[in-house]
Amino acid sequence: MPVNINNKTFYRTSEVCQITRICRSTLLRWLKEEDLDLSDYRDRRNWRLFTEEDINKLTSEANRICEAQPVPVSNHKA
Secondary structure: OOEEEOOEEEEOHHHHHHHHOOOHHHHHHHHHHOOOOOOOEEOOOOOEEEOHHHHHHHHHHHOOOOOOOOOOOOOOOO
């Protein structure tokens, strides 16, 4: 259930995962490795809180399509 603080709605990690359809481990990896420019709100337990804007950015990242990079083919036989 989202949390309302000072008339602003925040979502916890589990809610964000459910909304964006990203597994928790992927979300945590992205937070650690990716430069997604997300807000860094925390509650009193220091748990991360996400805004609607954060959810939109994560959804865009989850649905991003990249052009496949060609895989070099080796000519030697093993």
